[in-house]
Amino acid sequence: MGGGAAGFFCAVNAARMNPALKVTIVERSNKLLSKVKVSGGGRCNVTHACFDKVEMSKRYPRGGNFVKKLFHRFFTHDTINWFKERGVELKAEADGRMFPVTDSSQTIIDCLLREADQYNVQIRMHCDIKSIKSADSGFQLSTANDEELTASYVCVATGGFPKASMFDWLTRTGHSFSAPVPSLFTFNLPKHPVTQLMGVSVPDALVKITGTKLQQQGPVLITHWGLSGPVVLKLSAYAARDLAERNWEFDTIINWVPKYNEQTLKEHFLQLRNDNGSSLLYHKNPFGLPQRLWEFFLKECKIPESCRRADLQAKPQNELVKKLTNYLFSVKGKTTFKEEFVTAGGITLSEIDSNTMMSKKRPNLFFAGEVIDVDGITGGYNFQNAWSTGWVAAHTIAAM
Structure with a gap:
């Protein structure tokens, strides 16, 4: 049958x-x-x-x-x-x-x-x-x-x-x-500004579901409705029952630079400031991230385009570090990966x-x-x- x-x-x-x-x-x-x-x-x-x-x-x-x-x-x-x-x-x-x-x-x-x-x-x-x-x-x-x-x-x-x-x-x-x-579905982020970056792919990111021990690392794809890619699909499979019980409304945290945590990334920023402080932050990011995504983070932190690495103040730097290592998304709904x-x-x-x-x-x-x-x-x-x-x-x- x-x-x-x-x-x-x-x-x-x-x-x-x-x-x-x-x-x-x-x-x-x-x-x-x-x-x-x-x-x-x-x-x-x-x-x-x-x-x-x-x-x-x-x-x-x-x-x-x-x-x-x-x-x-x-x-x-x-x-x-x-x-x-x-x-x-x-x-x-x-x-x-x-x-x-x-x-x-x-x-x-x-x-x-x-x-x-x-x-x-x-x-x-x-x-x-x-x-x-x-x-x-x-x-x-x-x-x-x-x-x-x-x-x-x-x-x-x-x-x-x-x-x-x-x-x-x-x-x-x-x-x-x-x-x-x-199972195997993408995470919807209705009206979130990151969806304007649809088509941007990050080859290595760490995605966690808050309130659980579930996490996956690998490629993430930003779509016009939210987050997709192999990591998100795998995570949706392992968390399928848990997320169904939450009616697919939950928080997820992404570390876009998984070789760092908040502390080690702060230390790396100090090194960048010392090594090449005259470089403009917008010109080239030091993490291999897609340029559109990097600029998105800088704008969210209200960092001006004229800002050099050496001029980055502590408050926007800490905010940038947090967005790179612990970006919180509130997911509302799913889209089937057909x-x-x-x-x-x-x-x-x-x-x-x-x-x-x-x-x-x-x-x-x-x-x-x-x-x-x-x-x-x-x-x-x-x-x-x-x-x-x-x-x-x-x-x-x-x-x-």
């Missing part, structure tokens, strides 16, 4: 490993592999070049222990080899994200569609399953069009649901779930066997992908969860 990455991977592998199976993918919409298509700006971030299972599992804010066990069955190197055996080479970029060498998600889509065709996997579109009931043959599935389907095995790979009510048909199978909340949209929440992991992906409550009922309570940060981790869960479910079904 579900024509996304996890559903396809389960279907094509089950059909390949056991030719006696008649495998059907049912998809409620008119689109297949839609997240694969848009992921990574249309390039498809297939997985991440991390080959340490323990380290990899830390990239999942929810479900880390579950995937750590799962990765003993099917891990990143297995994903790379699986696609390579089918003529799809993957490449790793500097940040570890892995893409097809073609830089096109269509390469991944075509590969999966070829597998489905080669192993006679049937695909039914506009087929919305509304209930799963036990039957003599295994399961009886009812569609929204009042059609009845039968199956010996069912793998639910429907993706994440944004609303708790959408899990109702699954709770009727005896399962519970963790309520869904958004390409990487992920829902935190899903079927309770204690009800699923990580060795088989089979339900512990209903024999021959399996789960794969984002419908379970596992979600990763941005960078290929959610697709790896889809490949791993889909393959393990397929392997189990094929061997039964």
Whole structure:
């Protein structure tokens, strides 16, 4: 159930490993592999070049222990080899994200569609399953069009649901779930003057959420609605439930020059004053920050354009130091990062066997992908969860 990455991977592998199976993918919409298509700006971030299972599992804010066990069955190197055996080479970029060498998600889509065709996997579109009931043959599935389907095995790979009510048909199978909340979103700063700098990117900043121990360091992007970039998206994932409870209204602090704290930066300013006191502050900043952002800080501190380093008074200097190392933003709301949209929440992991992906409550009922309570940060981790869960479910079904 579900024509996304996890559903396809389960279907094509089950059909390949056991030719006696008649495998059907049912998809409620008119689109297949839609997240694969848009992921990574249309390039498809297939997985991440991390080959340490323990380290990899830390990239999942929810479900880390579950995937750590799962990765003993099917891990990143297995994903790379699986696609390579089918003529799809993957490449790793500097940040570890892995893409097809073609830089096109269509390469991944075509590969999966070829597998489905080669192993006679049937695909039914506009087929919305509304209930799963036990039957003599295994399961009886009812569609929204009042059609009845039968199956010996069912793998639910429907993706994440944004609303708790959408899990109702699954709770009727005896399962519970963790309520869904958004993950991987940007921080909105309505009417904040920094948004006038949209498009400015800082390659290394430290972002903290006040009142928590949560922080991330790396690239930050200023947008017309607020703050984005890899660091903000990662932080939103780790803090997803906490921020949902706050209705996405919270304070965040950014250190734009994370090699310094307030004290060491004050000392550095003294050194700058002594070394090159005649230089105008506006002409060139000594921290490698984008010039527009540097000028924004100077203007906020009401430092005139004619000010030399040696002329900077203590009060505006201290204010500038604080803005560089402890800039406080009041966030009000979120904006979904559409390409990487992920829902935190899903079927309770204690009800699923990580060795088989089979339900512990209903024999021959399996789960794969984002419908379970596992979600990763941005960078290929959610697709790896889809490949791993889909393959393990397929392997189990094929061997039964």
